[in-house]
Amino acid sequence: MIEERFRDALARCPERAFLLGARHEHSYSDFYQHCLRLAGGLSRLEGHRIACYMADSAQLIAIMLSAGMSGKSLLLLSRDFTEQQLPTLLQRYDVDTLFCDSIPRVKLPANVLDANALDVIAESEPLIAPMEGEVLLLTSGTTGDPKCARYSWGDLFAQVKEREVHEHEYWLLAYRLNHFAGLQMLVHVLRNNSTLVFAQSNKVSHAIEAMRHFPVTHVSSTPTFWRYALATLPSSEHGLALKHITLGSEPVSASLLEQLQQAFPDTRIVHIYASTEAGSCVCVSDMRPGLPVSILQRDDSADVQFQIRDEELYIRSAHGMRDYVGSEERADRDEEGWMATGDLVRIEDKRIVFMGRRTETINVGGVKVHPLEVENVISAIEGVKLARVFGMDNPVVGQIVAVDVVTHNGHSEQAVEAAIREACLVLSRHARPRSIHFVDTMETHNFKLKRQ
Amino acid sequence: MGKEAEIIEMIQTILKHQAMPENEVTPSSELYDDGIGLDSLCVAELSAMLEKTYGSDPYTSKEMPRTVSDIVNFYGDA
Numbered sequence: 090m091i092e093e094r095f096r097d098a099l100a101r102c103p104e105r106a107f108l109l110g111a112r113h114e115h116s117y118s119d120f121y122q123h124c125l126r127l128a129g130g131l132s133r134l135e136g137h138r139i140a141c142y143m144a145d146s147a148q149l150i151a152i153m154l155s156a157g158m159s160g161k162s163l164l165l166l167s168r169d170f171t172e173q174q175l176p177t178l179l180q181r182y183d184v185d186t187l188f189c190d191s192i193p194r195v196k197l198p199a200n201v202l203d204a205n206a207l208d209v210i211a212e213s214e215p216l217i218a219p220m221e222g223e224v225l226l227l228t229s230g231t232t233g234d235p236k237c238a239r240y241s242w243g244d245l246f247a248q249v250k251e252r253e254v255h256e257h258e259y260w261l262l263a264y265r266l267n268h269f270a271g272l273q274m275l276v277h278v279l280r281n282n283s284t285l286v287f288a289q290s291n292k293v294s295h296a297i298e299a300m301r302h303f304p305v306t307h308v309s310s311t312p313t314f315w316r317y318a319l320a321t322l323p324s325s326e327h328g329l330a331l332k333h334i335t336l337g338s339e340p341v342s343a344s345l346l347e348q349l350q351q352a353f354p355d356t357r358i359v360h361i362y363a364s365t366e367a368g369s370c371v372c373v374s375d376m377r378p379g380l381p382v383s384i385l386q387r388d389d390s391a392d393v394q395f396q397i398r399d400e401e402l403y404i405r406s407a408h409g410m411r412d413y414v415g416s417e418e419r420a421d422r423d424e425e426g427w428m429a430t431g432d433l434v435r436i437e438d439k440r441i442v443f444m445g446r447r448t449e450t451i452n453v454g455g456v457k458v459h460p461l462e463v464e465n466v467i468s469a470i471e472g473v474k475l476a477r478v479f480g481m482d483n484p485v486v487g488q489i490v491a492v493d494v495v496t497h498n499g500h501s502e503q504a505v506e507a508a509i510r511e512a513c514l515v516l517s518r519h520a521r522p523r524s525i526h527f528v529d530t531m532e533t534h535n536f537k538l539k540r541q
Numbered sequence: 542m543g544k545e546a547e548i549i550e551m552i553q554t555i556l557k558h559q560a561m562p563e564n565e566v567t568p569s570s571e572l573y574d575d576g577i578g579l580d581s582l583c584v585a586e587l588s589a590m591l592e593k594t595y596g597s598d599p600y601t602s603k604e605m606p607r608t609v610s611d612i613v614n615f616y617g618d619a
Contacts, residue, residue, distance in 0.1 A: 453585075454582070481589065483588060484588060484600045484601045485584045485588050486581050486585040489582075489589055491589070510558055514560075518582055521558075523582070523585055523589055524586075524590075
């Protein structure tokens with residue numbers, strides 16, 4: 090697949106930039122040659138599995154793609170893991186060689202190679218293995234140990250639609266590559282011979298700078314990213330010539346869709362539902378939050394099917410992950426291949442509406458409250474930049490609904506608090522926030538609000 | 542403002558949040574059904590407010606306060 094897509098790009102646009110950033114520019118043709126030589130080197134390394142523990146960069150992408158071409162199994166490790174966690178992870182996932190951009194100071198049970206010196210292993214004799222390797226991704230694991238999802242490159246490519254018209258698209262990399270959405274971004278760009286643009290860092294301000302500096306036409310990121318971005322950008326004359334915005338990784342609210350449409354009236358705005366386990370499942374372009382109920386009617390011929398059981402969304406995906414590595418469970422799937430997503434939903438006005446994660450449900454005196462329903466009400470209030478609703482332990486009713494709020498500049502906390510209380514009168518009494526706390530900023534991870 | 546006045550103000554704020562009539566609240570006022578009329582959700586809110594303001598909460602102790610004075614006494618006379 091990887092080889093085939095490179096050849097396709099070489100036939101159409103060999104000199105087009107594949108990767109573009111402040112510090113580098115690589116054409117499809119150069120990068121393909123680099124990956125071929127690297128694949129030759131990787132195939133001569135002992136062992137089957139390699140891991141990468143490094144920041145997003147052209148080097149990382151070179152190792153990822155050449156690992157696929159050389160038939161090696163590739164584990165992507167987030168830089169959020171500490172060096173001290175590496176020995177356990179490398180052992181657990183049976184890693185033979187680790188690539189790093191700075192050599193860890195701890196003793197590791199694997200061969201360690203410097204990713205800044207890839208030329209050392211690159212071979213003049215390129216090599217393409219008959220079988221492509223696999224990719225292992227760790228789930229975010231908000232509770233307990235992360236799980237390790239195994240994907241084939243073939244399935245990753247199968248999830249991406251090939252554009253009928255090959256316009257030259259410039260996609261900003263706004264997810265990390267060890268995150269499913271980031272990996273999918275890379276695959277999408279390669280499949281459609283597009284250009285992947287790097288920002289200087291994963292700060293929102295750097296992302297906006299990159300959108301301005303390079304001719305970025307397409308951005309895929311989270312609703313939280315856009316809430317920050319919209320708060321930074323001037324309401325008009327922001328100077329961004331975006332043709333397309335994809336929102337993903339978090340449920341999107343009606344108020345955010347409206348704000349984005351106002352700021353980008355000529356931009357196509359879609360939101361997607363995807364997960365590390367099931368992959369990309371559905372793309373919604375009608376500018377309404379939630380998913381259309383029609384997806385529940387999909388039959389066996391569809392790549393991804395949906396069901397609702399006991400308020401939870403279930404998915405059966407033809408090109409999802411193969412299994413969890415190092416786990417006896419067959420990917421938490423039932424005998425028919427259905428997977429519980431952990432997302433609680435209800436049907437409202439012919440729409441599948443998200444209520445929050447099953448694990449985040451707040452129990453207020455025996456009444457279940459879904460944080461997202463409360464959050465959607467609060468986020469729509471003028472003056473609220475970000476809101477995170479959660480369950481706070483309480484000796485009287487077990488848990489109460491609490492909310493942390495970041496306000497927009499120029500709005501008084503007192504006025505915003507009054508507006509929140511007023512707006513939440515539409516909710517049941519149990520669901521109204523009993524604790525409202527104002528904070529300067531909110532912790533995010535991969536531009537997603539940290540929920541625990 | 543002394544603790545007693547602060548606590549009475551908290552209770553009045555909660556009554557306002559609930560759009561409940563802001564009856565006169567005095568130290569001897571009974572907190573629940575026959576008195577001010579706080580229900581479990583209001584009490585939960587009061588407990589969270591007290592915890593946030595003073596760092597401890599009388600509702601975590603064995604004996605549940607029955608009157609405004611019981612809450613004031615929990616914190617001592619400061």
